[in-house]
Amino acid sequence: MAIDNNQLLRFTTAGSVDDGKSTLIGRLLYDSKAIFEDQLEAVTVTSKRKGHEGVDLALFTDGLRDEREQGITIDVAYRYFTTPKRKFIIADTPGHIQYTRNMVTGASTANAALILIDARHGVIEQTKRHAFIASLLQIPHVIVCVNKMDLVKYDETVYNNIVSQFEEFSSKLYVKDVRFLPMSALDGDNVVNRSTNMNWFQGAPLLHTLETLHISSDVNKIDARFPVQTVLRPQRDGFIDYRGYAGRIASGIFRPGDDIVVMPSGFNSKVKTIDTDKGTLEEAFAPMSVSITLEDDIDVSRGDMIVKLNNQAKAVQEFDAMICWFNNKAARPRAKYTIVHTSNEQKAMIKNVVYKIDINTYSRIENDKELTMNDISRVTIKTTRPIMADEYRDNRITGSFILIDDATHETLAAGMIV
Amino acid sequence: MxxxxxxxxxxxxxxAIYILREVWAQFENPVILFSGGKDSILVTHLAQKAFYPSKIPFPLMHVDTGHNFPETIQFRDDLVKELGVELLVGSVQEAIDDGRVAEEKGKNATRNTLQITTLLDAIEKNKVDCAIGGGRRDEEKARAKERFFSHRDDFGQWDPKNQRPELWNILNGKHFEGEHFRAFPISNWTEMDVWNYILRENIAIPSLYLAHQRDVVWRSNSWIPVSEFLKLDAGEKVENKKIRFRTLGDITITGGLESDADTLEKIVAEVSAMKQTERGNRTDDKRSESAMEDRKRQGYF
Known part of the structure; x- marks a missing residue:
């Protein structure tokens, strides 16, 4: 198979137990031939035992024992399939228990979000939550799948009404690219193959859309940012004086000869070489992992960020961010946490809760300042030392951070700098 | 342009390189869990890239069931020598001799589950705070739930329902003394990706993956290699077949398939047309629907 130039597309699926999310994923895996015979056999047996007619596609996404027993998804699971055009990673996220935590996790790395709507019910609260999170996490592409069209007799009017409902409430959101699709995941209409039941729909089926979405611009190629992960000092023959800064380019493009600044120290230098085990590169871009050597012998270590002289990140110690709270333990005012932003780790405190968001109505709650599980809010954060930040809207890597509880080491919250 | x-x-x-470098930056004493199978060979290859021009800054750790393919051990020893890294070995045989674990009985007895004790012992003895594995999420449904950085408690146990969320590319490897992490840099690779990459990079793999003549016995729908550990049942007969192995584990449980694929190109072509999953030939996973989940909870790879 000629696969050399195929890209990787990550998408997340959000939905509740009944809107056919698992069936849709099962259908994509099955119709793209990602299901093996032994998996099919196992699922056929289980389908029979449960008294289902035919093969229950949803069973392909079963995971842990508790999930099988309860018939629900508890935690994000990852699925894979490949077509001659692309490799796909699905972050299959549950829509109910700990929904914010799971949806936000799946959304954080996604190029695209599939939002499922049951054609019989139209836009419900959960649809609004999903759309809000897709917008908050800046997923570049959103595909709204109006599912179960077979149960509304493939009626174009039903579909059009749902599209306008969605467009109406989502006008308050910031989503760059929204598409709509009528489908029946159960029967495979408009999933991989074009539906013959909905000739009124002119668009492409889901898989074709996923295969052709323009994702090359999803990564910021303008602002060159290189968070240093570690320093390579081989001290062996041929590399006695070698000092390479290892990291993954967060955004932008670097070339030898570029004038750079090391943040936060402010030392200037030039890129000498960009190295990999296969040799030096003429240029390197996000999201490549490389090591960079500089012309000057200056102090650079983990947590520093190399940027271009004429395009720098902001070194900030106090900033506003949207945060999603993941823990049963509520946030305490002025409590100290560890903040991890790229490779930089500092102590931080939530200085102020500006407002909370009701993610069903998108309205601001200004009189309730307590952050509990699943809450999304705007806060002011103060750190002991500067972090080198961009706005999340411009840069998903240098604009994001997590907060860690020093007592339990749990990840408490995810943050997006505004 | x-x-x-x-x-x-x-x-x-x-x-994967990013994850390996994070392991190095966040932990004191990481190791690569090395089985001699293609996935751990791939992880080792990626570690070479991640730290080039330095050599791999941590040891390889092999949990030795004593039921090995001789080819695997030879391959392991050659690789360790070539890379100039330390090799740590945890021995299941020693654990049996010490009476810490008891050998399973019966025809389908394996040392697969016994590896858990040896693995956790070796982790504790060597004060390992992060064991890097070649587990992939496409392998098995419990593995589909794994994080890149996966927490293990004081007892080496995994709690799949209470995992730390992993957002963007930020990895939280914070732990208390006695706890450790498993890191899975090739989580997002599928079997096909692994083979395509091995072909592209021309990575050396044990000859067992290539088609060869071998004495085998037909059992549990696959060709089990004849070895000193194999007890023949009545009615089972030894045949000589041209086979290759799709995965490598303990010699007593790894089944081969009949094949003419004796080059990497042919393997890639063969794997892309496979109708069975990779672990379909592994009797360790066939024991029950949640065999892998149960073992993983206890501390398995």
């Missing part, structure tokens, strides 16, 4: 996007193999490679 150049294109500013990576193909999927380059992106997977870049992600």
């Amino acid at each position: 150049s294109k500013y996007y990576l193909n999927y193999l380059d992106e997977l490679e870049s992600e």
Whole structure:
């Protein structure tokens, strides 16, 4: 198979137990031939035992024992399939228990979000939550799948009404690219193959859309940012004086000869070489992992960020961010946490809760300042030392951070700098 | 004009290198769990890239069931010598001799589950705070739930329902003394990706993966290799077949398939047309629907 130039597309699926999310994923895996015979056999047996007619596609996404027993998804699971055009990673996220935590996790790395709507019910609260999170996490592409069209007799009017409902409430959101699709995941209409039941729909089926979405611009190629992960000092023959800064380019493009600044120290230098085990590169871009050597012998270590002289990140110690709270333990005012932003780790405190968001109505709650599980809010954060930040809207890597509880080491919250 | 996007193999490679470097930066005493199978060979290869021009800054750790393919051990020893890294070995045989574990009985007895004790012992003895594994999420349904950085408690146990969320590419490896982490840099690779990459990079793999003549016995729908550990049942007969192995584990439980694929190119072609999953030939996974989940909870790879 000629696969050399195929890209990787990550998408997340959000939905509740009944809107056919698992069936849709099962259908994509099955119709793209990602299901093996032994998996099919196992699922056929289980389908029979449960008294289902035919093969229950949803069973392909079963995971842990508790999930099988309860018939629900508890935690994000990852699925894979490949077509001659692309490799796909699905972050299959549950829509109910700990929904914010799971949806936000799946959304954080996604190029695209599939939002499922049951054609019989139209836009419900959960649809609004999903759309809000897709917008908050800046997923570049959103595909709204109006599912179960077979149960509304493939009626174009039903579909059009749902599209306008969605467009109406989502006008308050910031989503760059929204598409709509009528489908029946159960029967495979408009999933991989074009539906013959909905000739009124002119668009492409889901898989074709996923295969052709323009994702090359999803990564910021303008602002060159290189968070240093570690320093390579081989001290062996041929590399006695070698000092390479290892990291993954967060955004932008670097070339030898570029004038750079090391943040936060402010030392200037030039890129000498960009190295990999296969040799030096003429240029390197996000999201490549490389090591960079500089012309000057200056102090650079983990947590520093190399940027271009004429395009720098902001070194900030106090900033506003949207945060999603993941823990049963509520946030305490002025409590100290560890903040991890790229490779930089500092102590931080939530200085102020500006407002909370009701993610069903998108309205601001200004009189309730307590952050509990699943809450999304705007806060002011103060750190002991500067972090080198961009706005999340411009840069998903240098604009994001997590907060860690020093007592339990749990990840408490995810943050997006505004 | 150049294109500013990576193909999927380059992106997977870049992600794995990033994770390996995070392991090195966040932990005191990491090791690579090395079985001699293609996935751990791939992880080792990626570690070479991640730290080039330095050598791999941590040891390889092998949990030795005593039921090995001789080829695997030879391959392991050659690789360790070539890389100039330390090799740590945890021995299941020693654990049996010490009476810490008891050998399973019966025809389908394996040392697969016994590895858990040895693995956890070796982790504790060597004060390992992060064991890097070649587990992939496409392998098995419990593995589909794994994080890149996966927490293990004081007892080495995994709690799949209470995992730390992993957002963007930020990895939280914070732990208390006695706890450790498992890191899975090739989580997002599928079997096909692994083979395509091995072919592209021309990575050396044990000859067992290539088709060869071997004495085998037909059992549990696959060709089990004849070895000193294999007890023949009545009615079972030894045959000589041209086979290859799709995965490598303990010699007593790893079944081969009949094949003529004796080059990497032919393997890639063969794997892309496979109708069974990779672990379909592993009797360790056939024991029950949640065999892997149960073992993983206890501390398995």
